[in-house]
Amino acid sequence: MNGTISSYGRVIGIGSYLPEKILTNDDLAKIVETNDEWITERTGIKERHISDPDKDTSESMAIEAARRAVADSGIDPLKIGLVIVACTTPNVLFPVLSASVQAAVDADNAMCFDVNAACPGFLHAFVTAQNYLRSGMVEYALVVGTENLSNYMDFTDRSTCILFGDGAGACVLQAQKDLSYDAIMRAAGKRSECMHCESYMQKGKEKTPEFLKSNYIQMDGQTVFKFAVTEVPKVIEDLLSRTGTSADEIDYFILHQANRRIIESVAKRLKQPIEKFPMNIAKTGNTSSASIPILLDEMKKDGLLGEGKKKVILSSFGAGLLWGAIQTEI
Numbered sequence: 001m002n003g004t005i006s007s008y009g010r011v012i013g014i015g016s017y018l019p020e021k022i023l024t025n026d027d028l029a030k031i032v033e034t035n036d037e038w039i040t041e042r043t044g045i046k047e048r049h050i051s052d053p054d055k056d057t058s059e060s061m062a063i064e065a066a067r068r069a070v071a072d073s074g075i076d077p078l079k080i081g082l083v084i085v086a087c088t089t090p091n092v093l094f095p096v097l098s099a100s101v102q103a104a105v106d107a108d109n110a111m112c113f114d115v116n117a118a119c120p121g122f123l124h125a126f127v128t129a130q131n132y133l134r135s136g137m138v139e140y141a142l143v144v145g146t147e148n149l150s151n152y153m154d155f156t157d158r159s160t161c162i163l164f165g166d167g168a169g170a171c172v173l174q175a176q177k178d179l180s181y182d183a184i185m186r187a188a189g190k191r192s193e194c195m196h197c198e199s200y201m202q203k204g205k206e207k208t209p210e211f212l213k214s215n216y217i218q219m220d221g222q223t224v225f226k227f228a229v230t231e232v233p234k235v236i237e238d239l240l241s242r243t244g245t246s247a248d249e250i251d252y253f254i255l256h257q258a259n260r261r262i263i264e265s266v267a268k269r270l271k272q273p274i275e276k277f278p279m280n281i282a283k284t285g286n287t288s289s290a291s292i293p294i295l296l297d298e299m300k301k302d303g304l305l306g307e308g309k310k311k312v313i314l315s316s317f318g319a320g321l322l323w324g325a326i327q328t329e330i
């Protein structure tokens, strides 16, 4: 047990899982009226991984990513005191996914709960875990983001089905002293209309064609785009100002992989080179709450997080509307 109030969680293990099946822009062009050039130019996405209905669920993907993160950390899973899974597209409402992950990785001493905060769900789970680690209540935490978005995609709607992909990512955090950390998380529930997905299981709701359509992801893309390019740089600037850090001092801005143009716009507004904004959107599409830990795993494998501590900003946005930014060292 670590009772020091100034301890924060440092990422000591990362893992991810992407389904085998790949859906390319050319594949989509056979299903809806679109083409590779349009999708690439407007989003930066070339392909995305899609779950295999016989094999992949939000739960199974979370478990695989978590196993890899725990193995990467090298710790005894019995030391983990907290498991949080962020997921908006769970295959079961209960038992909660975090309990399934706990069982699968043998983290038998951990408390468990899930969070649903749409695309920034991983950030909300990360911030929540930091508060448990900081308080000294737990010394190690396992934080997972997992999504099976293709279950909620209307493959006749070209404005949404091109954007999303499936997958999971996970991080093990250890409470450590002398680690800088701060976060700002924001919400605007009054601006929620631009992204919506209705639950199928509702007493008294007639299964009309209109209602069935609303069980898929509905989105006003342009409004979401404007929200992201306005609020994401603002929250990052506010966080940098609060921590007294200049953007130049940040090694990497690890942003939610929703749209390449959004990321480029944030880089421009922060007057930072695009090289400081790692991206894997071309190969994953938008994997919602899994996007940041999947990217972190790729960065680690590419040696970007290898030597010494890197100062990073993690930032995400999504339905709610919810958004936020975390500044820490990895």
Ligand SMILES: CC(C)(COP(=O)(O)OP(=O)(O)OC[C@H]1O[C@@H](n2cnc3c(N)ncnc32)[C@H](O)[C@@H]1OP(=O)(O)O)[C@@H](O)C(=O)NCCC(=O)NCCS
Pocket: 033, 034, 035, 038, 039, 042, 043, 119, 158, 159, 162, 163, 219, 220, 221, 222, 224, 225, 258, 259, 286, 317, 318, 319
């Ligand atoms: C969805 C998004 C790519 C659309 O790009 P856009 O430049 O805003 O395009 P618009 O919606 O203005 O549509 C422009 C035209 O392209 C068409 N279009 C839409 N999707 C298309 C597709 N997949 N292929 C070809 N044409 C398409 C539209 O019908 C429209 O045609 P029209 O002018 O004849 O009406 C973009 O708005 C976006 O990425 N928004 C953010 C969404 C997001 O990230 N959501 C998740 C947040 S967590």
